[in-house]
Amino acid sequence: MLLLHARLLFSQQPPAVSIAVNASQSIGDMKPFWSFFGYDEPNYTTRKNGQKLLTELQQISPVPVYVRAHNLLTSKGNSPGPDLKWGFTDAYTEDKNGKPVYNWVTVDSIVDTYVQRGMKPLMEIGFMPKALSSKPEPYEHKWSAGGNIWTGWTYPPKDYNKWRELVYQWVNHSIQRYGKQEVTTWLWELWNEPDIGYWSGTFEEYCKLYDYTADGLKRACPECTIGGPHTTSPRGEKGYQYLTKFIEHCLRGKNYATKKTGTPLQFVAFHAKGAPELVNGHIRMNMGVQLKDISRGFTAVNSFPELKNIPIIIGENDPEGCAACSEKKEPKYGYRNGTMYPSYTAAAYARIYELMDQHQVNLRGAVSWSFEFENQAWFAGFRDLATNGVDKPVLNVFRMFGMMNGNRVAVQTNNTLKAADIIASGVTGKPDINALASKNDHSIAVIVWNYHDDDVAAAASPVELTIIGVPQSKVQVHHYRVDKQFSNSFEKWKSMGKPQQVTNEQYQELEKAGQLQLLTSPAWQEVNEGKTVLKFDLPRQGVSFIQLSW
Numbered sequence: 001m002l003l004l005h006a007r008l009l010f011s012q013q014p015p016a017v018s019i020a021v022n023a024s025q026s027i028g029d030m031k032p033f034w035s036f037f038g039y040d041e042p043n044y045t046t047r048k049n050g051q052k053l054l055t056e057l058q059q060i061s062p063v064p065v066y067v068r069a070h071n072l073l074t075s076k077g078n079s080p081g082p083d084l085k086w087g088f089t090d091a092y093t094e095d096k097n098g099k100p101v102y103n104w105v106t107v108d109s110i111v112d113t114y115v116q117r118g119m120k121p122l123m124e125i126g127f128m129p130k131a132l133s134s135k136p137e138p139y140e141h142k143w144s145a146g147g148n149i150w151t152g153w154t155y156p157p158k159d160y161n162k163w164r165e166l167v168y169q170w171v172n173h174s175i176q177r178y179g180k181q182e183v184t185t186w187l188w189e190l191w192n193e194p195d196i197g198y199w200s201g202t203f204e205e206y207c208k209l210y211d212y213t214a215d216g217l218k219r220a221c222p223e224c225t226i227g228g229p230h231t232t233s234p235r236g237e238k239g240y241q242y243l244t245k246f247i248e249h250c251l252r253g254k255n256y257a258t259k260k261t262g263t264p265l266q267f268v269a270f271h272a273k274g275a276p277e278l279v280n281g282h283i284r285m286n287m288g289v290q291l292k293d294i295s296r297g298f299t300a301v302n303s304f305p306e307l308k309n310i311p312i313i314i315g316e317n318d319p320e321g322c323a324a325c326s327e328k329k330e331p332k333y334g335y336r337n338g339t340m341y342p343s344y345t346a347a348a349y350a351r352i353y354e355l356m357d358q359h360q361v362n363l364r365g366a367v368s369w370s371f372e373f374e375n376q377a378w379f380a381g382f383r384d385l386a387t388n389g390v391d392k393p394v395l396n397v398f399r400m401f402g403m404m405n406g407n408r409v410a411v412q413t414n415n416t417l418k419a420a421d422i423i424a425s426g427v428t429g430k431p432d433i434n435a436l437a438s439k440n441d442h443s444i445a446v447i448v449w450n451y452h453d454d455d456v457a458a459a460a461s462p463v464e465l466t467i468i469g470v471p472q473s474k475v476q477v478h479h480y481r482v483d484k485q486f487s488n489s490f491e492k493w494k495s496m497g498k499p500q501q502v503t504n505e506q507y508q509e510l511e512k513a514g515q516l517q518l519l520t521s522p523a524w525q526e527v528n529e530g531k532t533v534l535k536f537d538l539p540r541q542g543v544s545f546i547q548l549s550w
Contacts, residue, residue, distance in 0.1 A: 024469030038068035039371035060402035075130035077140035167216035227267030298359035311364035327381020391514030406440030481519035483542035489514035
């Protein structure tokens with residue numbers, strides 16, 4: 001009976017979806033806010049696979065990539081080494097007389113890795129060194145072993161002046177090592193998600209820590225940029241109130257460090273997450289709640305007229321909240337290896353452009369909290385961009401974004417779902433088959449996705465893509481694809497029998513499969529009166545990238 005149902009499903013091809021791109025109608029800048037990435041474990045930065053992935057991320061981006069990492073001031077404690085959600089630099093200790101001892105060796109090795117590639121740190125000032133923690137024991141957490149995560153590194157400092165001096169010394173050292181011209185291009189921020197367990201102090205204590213942090217930073221580098229507070233989901237009242245109360249403090253509150261009114265706030269950052277679940281034995285994503293976070297966050301910033309045009313950073317921007325939870329730990333995270341993660345990413349980021357326009361905000365960056373994990377099984381189902389040095393399908397969507405520049409141009413479709421529709425009802429009815437397009441002086445680029453919140457089999461959808469406003473009579477067409485057949489190292493690995501001991505030959509095959517691949521050979525196509533049409537079938541959770549060049 002199930003086999004008959006599957007045959008009927010695939011024999012009933014959906015109606016064609018018409019997508020029209022008007023390359024003559026600009027709707028805004030193709031701002032590469034996607035070129036921000038982050039992760040918990042800073043020590044993975046300097047590992048072979050970490051360096052390889054960082055190199056690739058910068059190579060695909062038309063602008064410097066910003067990288068945000070936790071634990072840049074965390075002490076090693078008694079831990080044997082970095083672990084899931086845990087890293088350290090031992091930047092700060094004290095001698096037997098309580099005098100600060102600074103050690104920048106590990107921090108420098110991390111930042112060097114970024115700067116050597118032309119990348120920039122979104123420098124997270126945190127977490128609390130053991131010698132400064134007001135509750136240092138227990139210090140390192142045992143999350144991988146099922147132990148308490150919110151230990152001594154989450155507590156306020158025992159001495160705010162020593163904390164301020166630590167920040168001053170770090171910034172000053174950075175200027176001496178990299179030069180002021182470089183350091184002033186970085187972004188600095190304090191802590192992570194202080195409205196939940198990452199911060200074991202009160203709201204007032206966080207504001208106090210921010211004031212002392214900003215004071216130390218500005219003393220070392222008045223031209224440097226600082227912002228915050230990197231709070232959790234503003235769709236909820238708790239996250240929204242924490243965010244707006246913090247902004248209120250920065251604008252009009254008494255500065256704990258200087259005793260004056262207000263404190264520097266040069267960008268505003270909050271986090272946005274989706275919420276997948278298992279429904280009737282399959283994964284169901286929930287893009288709507290992630291988009292609601294973003295919309296509510298923009299609303300929060302716009303409620304302060306004096307913040308008009310302030311840069312906004314979505315400091316973590318993901319389909320859910322736990323990058324270090326594997327599919328084995330949480331089956332609902334099984335979307336991460338295959339094509340669902342890329343199609344979700346394409347559809348979600350397109351709606352972020354829509355929300356940016358709708359709210360008229362200055363979105364500087366949206367951090368994909370996804371990197372790579374060391375010493376883990378192949379395709380273990382973490383939220384990462386690569387596994388054991390092999391790129392996963394989702395990375396190819398960022399490669400597509402990297403080939404889009406110039407201006408965004410108008411797109412119309414007979415299958416339109418707006419951000420507001422997804423916020424209200426998700427993508428649980430008809431699939432979301434839509435496009436994002438851009439144009440520069442020599443090319444037009446269109447990314448097309450066939451996304452659905454439910455990870456269930458469905459027939460491919462015919463797509464008729466019409467592009468008008470093409471300024472040449474003939475164009476070269478490159479059509480790239482991410483689906484189960486193309487640009488998919490996971491499917492290649494499965495076809496090998498899911499090996500955990502991969503030979504050199506298999507590794508090379510997987511590495512090749514992980515790159516962005518052409519669906520068809522490049523071809524020249526005629527343009528009649530500025531118009532050209534392409535027809536193709538797009539599988540469920542597939543993503544196409546069409547580039548017309550001249």
